[in-house]
Amino acid sequence: MKPAAITPGTSKGEQSKFKRLFVEIWKYRMTYTLLIPGLIWLILFAYLPMGGLSLAFKHYRANDGIWGSEWTGLENFMYVFRDPAFIDAVWRTLYVNIIKLFITFPFPILLALLLNELRMRRYKKVLQTAFTFPHFLSWIIVSGIIINVLAYDGFVNSLLALLGLPTINFLGSEQNFYPMIILTDIWKSTGWGAIVFLAAISGIDQEQYEAAQIDGATRMQQMFRVTLPNIMPTVTIMFILSVGGLMSSGFDQIFNLANAATQNVSQVLDVYIYRITFQSSTDFGFSTAVSLFRSIVNMVLLLLADRAAKWMGGDGLFR
Numbered sequence: 001m002k003p004a005a006i007t008p009g010t011s012k013g014e015q016s017k018f019k020r021l022f023v024e025i026w027k028y029r030m031t032y033t034l035l036i037p038g039l040i041w042l043i044l045f046a047y048l049p050m051g052g053l054s055l056a057f058k059h060y061r062a063n064d065g066i067w068g069s070e071w072t073g074l075e076n077f078m079y080v081f082r083d084p085a086f087i088d089a090v091w092r093t094l095y096v097n098i099i100k101l102f103i104t105f106p107f108p109i110l111l112a113l114l115l116n117e118l119r120m121r122r123y124k125k126v127l128q129t130a131f132t133f134p135h136f137l138s139w140i141i142v143s144g145i146i147i148n149v150l151a152y153d154g155f156v157n158s159l160l161a162l163l164g165l166p167t168i169n170f171l172g173s174e175q176n177f178y179p180m181i182i183l184t185d186i187w188k189s190t191g192w193g194a195i196v197f198l199a200a201i202s203g204i205d206q207e208q209y210e211a212a213q214i215d216g217a218t219r220m221q222q223m224f225r226v227t228l229p230n231i232m233p234t235v236t237i238m239f240i241l242s243v244g245g246l247m248s249s250g251f252d253q254i255f256n257l258a259n260a261a262t263q264n265v266s267q268v269l270d271v272y273i274y275r276i277t278f279q280s281s282t283d284f285g286f287s288t289a290v291s292l293f294r295s296i297v298n299m300v301l302l303l304l305a306d307r308a309a310k311w312m313g314g315d316g317l318f319r
Contacts, residue, residue, distance in 0.1 A: 055288040069285075076289035086290065089272035090247075096178065096268060097246045104186050105242055108193030109235060113223055115194065116201050128198075131191030142188060143256035146180070147171065172261035181253065193238075200234040201227060236309050244302030247294045269294055 025032055051066070056076055058069040080086055111131060118124040134142070149155045150170035157167040170176050204227065212222045251270035258266035267275075269290070277287040 053288060053292055055285050056292045057289075058285050060284045072285070076285045077293070079286060080289050080293065085267070086272060089267055089269045092265070092267060093247055093249045093269040096181065096249050099178065100182060100185060101242055101246070103182055104189065105239065107186050107190040109197055109231075111190050112194040112197035112201060112231075113227060115198060116227065117219060117223065128191070128194075131194065133191070134188045135192035137188070139188075139252040139256045142184060142253075146184065146257065150180075171257075171259060174262055174265045177258070177262045177265050180257065184257070185250070185253065196238060197231055197234060200231040204230045240302065240305040240309055243305035244298050246301050247298045 055066060055069070057071060057073060058066075059072045059075075060066070060069045064070075115124055115128055118127070147154065151157070152167065152169060152172065156170070160167050170180065208226050208230070209222055212226050217225060247269060249268040249270055251274065254266050254268055255271060255274065258271070273287050273290050273294075276283065276290070
């Protein structure tokens with residue numbers, strides 16, 4: 001029997017490795033076939049648009065297109081860091097997102113722990129559906145509800161006036177803007193975020209609970225001594241991912257809830273990018289430079305959070 005032909009430049013070890021890979025793919029071909037639509041979507045809408053990042057280093061002209069526009073090097077970035085509005089937007093974005101991170105992040109964990117303690121399955125499913133439903137509402141709908149309820153002539157102020165109490169300017173006050181952002185974010189995202197932690201809880205070995213019951217542990221002690229330690233790897237990963245998004249403050253929420261009265265406190269980085277792109281003289285190179293800077297900072301924060309998690313003895317995203 002003749003030995004298999006070896007492609008020039010390819011060793012026998014590499015050839016056998018490719019052969020094993022092909023056999024493995026063919027063995028699970030139906031699974032890989034299901035992945036094809038997702039991979040096509042990822043390539044078309046996540047990787048191919050990255051070519052547009054070259055605008056950050058160009059002076060864009062519509063007539064020349066993206067590839068024909070003149071290269072300017074780091075000129076756009078120099079203009080970005082000279083803009084005081086950009087610096088204010090960066091600090092405001094970090095301020096808002098750090099507050100969000102430490103206030104809103106624990107709520108899905110608490111909700112998952114509380115739902116896990118319910119023994120009535122029907123009641124548990126009803127509550128989980130009720131808490132998850134707000135996630136599927138767009139921020140346009142949510143802002144419309146909030147405006148109708150909290151506007152100066154809305155439901156709450158009309159009720160206060162009917163009772164002879166002073167009305168409150170909920171939507172037109174800079175002091176009330178950040179609490180409103182945080183509360184609405186908790187209401188909208190807690191139920192959806194709890195699904196991840198409920199999935200992690202469902203994977204805990206039930207023998208641990210049985211052993212804790214034999215040792216006389218109460219339900220509260222089981223929650224803090226069994227459930228919470230077992231889901232800590234998931235908590236760590238979700239926290240790292242949240243840190244990796246500190247420079248993205250949620251454009252939909254702030255843009256729809258902000259108004260002229262709260263303009264000074266609502267000018268976060270996402271709103272700043274929108275304003276310089278569509279509301280002033282259009283400069284796609286400048287706005288792309290800001291977006292690229294934001295993405296790089298998010299990546300650095302993600303890597304730092306991952307390294308910090310490993311340094312403290314936890315699990316990280318990267319090896």
